Amino acid sequence: MNDFVLDRTSIPGVVLAGGRSSRMGRDKASVLLNGRTLLERVVEQLEPQVNTLAVNADATPENCRHSFIPDIVPGKAGPMAGIHAAMAYGATLGGVTHVVTVSVDSPFFPGDLVDWLAAAIDAPDKIAIASSEGRSHPVFGLWPVLLADELASWIVTDERRRVLDFLLRHDVTEVAFPLRPTRASLLDPFFNVNTPDDLAEAERWLKVLV
């Protein structure tokens, strides 16, 4: 019988804020959504859900007021480099088995994200990732710190460097999140802002949130 119990109060959170933002044409973390940056909005949503919070990117973001952790693995591993940096960061903190990651470009992610993901963790090496409408969102995941070194070596040696390939090798539960009711239609809480058009759509969603 598995008697592992996740310490819900010990979970650190990491905002993935690296990458090229090529579709947006400028750094997504500092893009303004109704007067506040995406980074500010995502930090505000994550902070009450975690024990400590850090921002991760391949290079230090401008005017970052939070603890910053850089990518560690060389090369262009994309979000996976951020997930690895988050796991390695968690491993340096005493008493931490799992670390949660969120994406800087999803300002409407659930306020109960960590509670739902944590409920799926029943072993020290278990991974939980979010999904909505049948699509998985691995950047919203609860990651075991004990897999940090394995992920690092795999990123360096595997040509494909995709998050989903890593997930296939491990014990993963996908946690399905419901759509969020608004005064208009239902909003996918993992709606992400990749382009200027997405930003305009996010502004429309903000006006109908309840």
Ligand SMILES: Nc1nc2c(ncn2[C@@H]2O[C@H](COP(=O)(O)OP(=O)(O)OP(=O)(O)O)[C@@H](O)[C@H]2O)c(=O)[nH]1
């Ligand atoms: N730490 C880190 N995070 C990354 C990296 N690339 C992407 N991300 C993050 O991963 C999430 C998804 O990023 P994408 O939208 O796929 O990539 P992007 O580079 O931000 O944007 P595009 O260039 O438009 O594809 C976002 O939270 C990014 O900040 C990276 O190299 N390092």
